[in-house]
Amino acid sequence: MKFISVFAALVSLCFTVSAMAEQPTDPPLLAELLTSAEQNNPTLHAAQEQVGIAAARIDQVSALPDPQLSISLLNYPTNNLRNDTSPMTGNDFKLSQMLPFPGKLATRGNLAQQQKLWTQAKYADLVLQIRQQVRDHWYQLSFQKQAIILTQANIALLDDVIRLTETRYQVGKGLQQNVLKAQVERSLLYDRLLGLQADAEISQAQLVSLTGGSPELVQKKIPVAAKIAVIPTLNNLMQQARDNRPLFAAFDALITQEKQRIKLAKLDYRPDINLWASYRFRSDTLADGGDDSISAGFSINLPFPVAKRRAALSEAESALRLAYRQRDEFSRQVDFELHRNLARLQQAQKLINLYSNGVIPQAEQTYHATMAAYRVDKVDFLALTDSLMTLYRYRIDQTRAQSDAHRSLARLRATAGLDQSTSAKFQQLKKDGPHA
Incomplete structure (x- = not known):
């Protein structure tokens, strides 16, 4: 079978060369x-x-797709806009990538x-x-x-x-x-x-x-x-x-x-996944010491x-x-x-x-x-x-x-x-x- 395939390829090549030569x-x-x-x-x-x-x-x-970087100022009190009065206040840096x-x-x-x-x-x-x-x-x-x-x-x-x-x-x-x-x-x-x-x-x-x-x-x-x-x-x-x-x-x-x-x-029909991670900076003068926090997660489209x-x-x-x-x-x-x-x-x-x-x-x-x-x-x-x-x-x-x-x-x-x-x-x- 292999011989036949090789022979056919050689015949095809000969026809091609002949046609070009003519x-x-x-x-x-x-x-x-x-x-x-x-x-x-x-x-x-x-x-x-x-x-x-x-x-x-x-x-x-x-x-x-390009990764996404977002910066958020979270939970600042409206009466003074200070970051050292509420434990929920912080500055959030978030990085995400859609896969x-x-x-x-x-x-x-x-x-x-x-x-x-x-x-x-x-x-x-x-x-x-x-x-x-x-x-x-x-x-x-x-x-x-x-x-x-x-x-x-x-x-x-x-x-x-x-x-x-x-x-x-x-x-x-x-x-x-x-x-x-x-x-x-x-x-x-x-x-x-x-x-x-x-x-x-x-x-x-x-x-x-x-x-x-x-x-x-x-x-x-x-x-x-x-x-x-x-x-x-x-x-x-x-x-x-x-x-x-x-x-x-x-x-x-x-x-x-x-x-x-x-x-x-x-x-x-298959969903894409979006991975994200964030880091929140908190004030050191807060009553709880103002420890920073990190978060991570993912989301998918339906x-x-x-x-x-x-x-x-x-x-x-x-x-x-x-x-x-x-x-x-x-x-x-x-x-x-x-x-x-x-x-x-x-x-x-x-x-x-x-x-x-x-x-x-x-x-x-x-x-x-x-x-x-x-x-x-x-x-x-x-x-x-x-x-x-x-x-x-x-x-x-x-x-x-x-x-x-x-x-x-x-x-x-x-x-x-x-x-x-x-x-x-x-x-x-x-x-x-x-x-x-």
Whole structure:
């Protein structure tokens, strides 16, 4: 049985290492932006402060209440306010300490510890989401810049067509409407170019906002997205998500926290004890010699009425059931997101292969053949512009598919928790807890 457990652990480790090894290497500029986002993103800074707040609460809730010191002037006669006329007169110094029922302080500390683990895991998961957003805008910007280059190149080709058409018109071999048609197509392309440039500016601004970097950094040349070599399987991704996604650990901490809350609600039925001791100073000139006196005692709170404690216990039990349901819903949502984005990635890869190996080479051959035929009056102008614009649209679609593939892969990495930058933090989180 022990051998089987060890073997299963080794297999799981191999899958983890394999999955991490299959992750593509980020381009240097993207890696720089990701690092900048982790260091400068204000949302991450706020989440980090929440972790500090939760950690600071542990010592507060697990500490004993402050001891109480009281000073009393007892039984002074109202006619003279002297301390040497009545044997009951004295000055009382009293020290008291409230001791919660055994287990209450430890439970409060455990509850606060789980709250800290919850905020730590949420912070680690937020890092994943911020990195995914950076990658998403990066590959969106990559598409926009490549589309700008393609559009500018197509405008240049269309300018050649316009010059050719004008020449043919001047020598009486072309029609004026062909020249006008070509100029309209150029204007439409230029309008699309302006839209792409505006979209690229917006994507750059979003990257600056996410990373806190300088605008000059995101304006650098972005390389063409590399080909995705390996597509992970759905079952492997689902297992990796449960092993590596920080929010699964966060929900474990939340469930443990609610269990501790139930335990605390049950302990609230038990009374706390208040210990006290006092020393009374009396005047030496009293008739009885004015001997000092000491007193000691204790008091307990009576846990009545029980209705509010019963309601608190019911609330804690409902919160635990809610935590389980939230974890189950999160698990289903993760599986759905993995399935959806894997399907999108596979579809994008199929489109890339289709455009690269079939559609675009055929469209290029069609355009070159149509251009040659147009020069010798074998085809009309509409066929030429149609072949040119068709080739342009296919190249744009191929570039968009490449961008969509990387954006889907980025979502898969974030959803499954496969991010080398946060893995060390997450492993430390799992080492710390949670503990039931």
